[in-house]
Amino acid sequence: MSFSNIMDSNSYRSGGPADPLIASRERVLGPAYRLFYDQPVHVVRGEGSHLFDADGVRYLDAYNNVASVGHCHPHVVEAVSRQMATLNTHTRYLHRGIVEYSQRLLATMPAEVDQVMYACTGSEVNDLALRVAEMRTGATGIVITRDAYHGNTASTTAISPSLGGATKVGANVRLVDPPDTYRVPADELAARFTADVAQAADDLIAAGHGVGCLIVDTIFSSDGIYADTSVLSAAVDEVRGRGGVFIADEVQPGFARTGASMWGFDRHGLVPDIVTTGKPMGNGIPIAAMAARADVLEPFARGVPYFNTFGGNPVSIAAASAVLDVIEQENLMANAATVGEALRAGLASIDDPRIGDVRGAGLYVGVEVVTDAENGNPDRAEARRIVNALREERVLISVCGHDGNVLKIRPPLVLSPSDVDWFYSAFTAALGV
Structure with missing residues (x-):
């Protein structure tokens, strides 16, 4: 199957035993559709900046700008x-x-x-x-x-x-x-x-x-x-x-x-x-x-x-x-500014050679993942690994950029300071630092 940078840098790769729902989806929707993550998330409910899966597990949604003022406001x-x-x-x-x-x-x-x-x-x-x-x-x-x-x-x-x-x-x-x-x-x-x-x-x-x-x-x-x-x-x-x-x-x-x-x-x-x-x-x-x-x-x-x-x-x-x-x-523009600044500051404070750059504005943040900060070479594989490690920490993001190595963090505008703490803890765990 052909590769799409925007669709496949963080897509589920089928193979081996599949969840019955995934198998049914692939059968009726065909191969053009994509799912996120090595282990797709079956979401059934949303509230604010959080999503809940079929087992009632809560996730921090740090990706969706569609539900911009929060899920099910x-x-x-x-x-x-x-x-x-x-x-x-x-x-x-x-x-x-x-x-x-x-x-x-x-x-x-x-x-x-x-x-x-x-x-x-x-x-x-x-x-x-x-x-x-x-x-x-x-x-x-x-x-x-x-x-x-x-x-x-x-x-x-x-x-x-x-x-x-x-x-x-x-x-x-x-x-x-x-x-x-x-x-x-x-x-x-x-x-x-x-x-x-x-x-x-x-x-x-x-x-x-x-x-x-x-x-x-x-x-x-x-x-x-x-x-x-x-x-x-x-x-x-x-x-x-x-x-x-x-x-x-x-x-x-x-x-x-x-x-x-x-x-x-x-x-x-x-x-x-x-x-x-x-x-x-x-x-x-x-x-x-x-x-x-x-x-x-x-x-x-x-x-x-x-x-x-x-x-x-x-x-x-x-x-x-x-x-x-x-x-x-709800003053969400101001919230995007202050909470976004705290999020970027927290990420920028992490001393790790894989983080080449932290950039963005408001609640739109990119983290450049590289093989080593000194050479700045993009690391697509490590970016994907971090995204999936975050998913296991119940934090949802994706990637972007020509080399699929920029972590794309774009949460609902209602992201809170406690959500930033959750994100930071999950991120450091995903890095293993």
């Missing part, structure tokens, strides 16, 4: 239940909820980003954003980072090299190295990334594609989690100077994840032309959005009637609105 559950019992239909009828939510969502963004469209997944809105960018610019060329992941539609798979396997990057796509803050000197980082983006854009023009857009996840999560804020602004200027637009993929860094602001692009001091978001938006209820400057959106909006049967339905909007309530009322 009562305010979200109540809002969804109430709306489900009242009405659920599509957006071709008038409904006050979608208007009021849209006003709240856009109020969290720069004033220039003033219109929004809805779908069900990040893949869908990234696909939509590419269409909007092409109609705005008349160009099809796209610049992405080397190990980007932006979705699983045909168009977004073509800009998601981390999927690997039989997928192929489009002929109209150019890849640039991410801003590797571990291996590139700080005083060279922004200039190198900007030059790479400019060269990629020029190559697209020379090939006849033109420059439609630069699309990046603003914390470079699938590339290995790079939080430096000096790198994007000049690169965006290069793209706009060649007629392209900037798409900020906020599916992972958005909704207060970084602790510094509501959106990852804010940390870079940027106003995007298009913003996409999904996963954490409805705390597990499918909803995604593409927000844009009205002038950028206009050619598409005037020329293409848009309809998404489930996008922006009243139940999903109720969930999304409740998520905003919880973020505001």
Whole structure:
């Protein structure tokens, strides 16, 4: 079977006697689906930052940004239940909820980003954003980072090299190295990334594609989690100077994840032309959005009637609105900042040659696992071993990065100081120190 970096660096590898449930799953779902860990976890319940398996064992969820305000948050559950019992239909009828939510969502963004469209997944809105960018610019060329992941539609798979396997990057796509803050000197980082983006854009023009857009996840999560804020602004200027637009993929860094602001692009001091978001938006209820400057959106909006049967339905909007309530009322952005800082500080204090770097922002943390800190060589096998050792300590994380060696720590925003203590104890046990 082909190898996918984003899917298989921490996937279950079948072989030998299998749990009957695993065997049934493989039979009915087929081989494209993946499970996490050498010993998959059978979860049956969630609460806050914790998950419970079929035997009632409690796990610390340090991975899921989907249930961003905590698993089964009562305010979200109540809002969804109430709306489900009242009405659920599509957006071709008038409904006050979608208007009021849209006003709240856009109020969290720069004033220039003033219109929004809805779908069900990040893949869908990234696909939509590419269409909007092409109609705005008349160009099809796209610049992405080397190990980007932006979705699983045909168009977004073509800009998601981390999927690997039989997928192929489009002929109209150019890849640039991410801003590797571990291996590139700080005083060279922004200039190198900007030059790479400019060269990629020029190559697209020379090939006849033109420059439609630069699309990046603003914390470079699938590339290995790079939080430096000096790198994007000049690169965006290069793209706009060649007629392209900037798409900020906020599916992972958005909704207060970084602790510094509501959106990852804010940390870079940027106003995007298009913003996409999904996963954490409805705390597990499918909803995604593409927000844009009205002038950028206009050619598409005037020329293409848009309809998404489930996008922006009243139940999903109720969930999304409740998520905003919880973020505001429980001060989860501040929690992400303070608890995330404590988590990074604890990890950085561990003196172990296998830990090359600890980086991130808020509750998005990457730990670079290397053969030795002095040489910085990635250690994919050891990263996988640590992930599975943590799973045995009842702490759930995963990995990312080109070499599958960066531990990806991305818990719900309600992670507590006691959860950090649990994580630290489990992590040191997994290291054997």
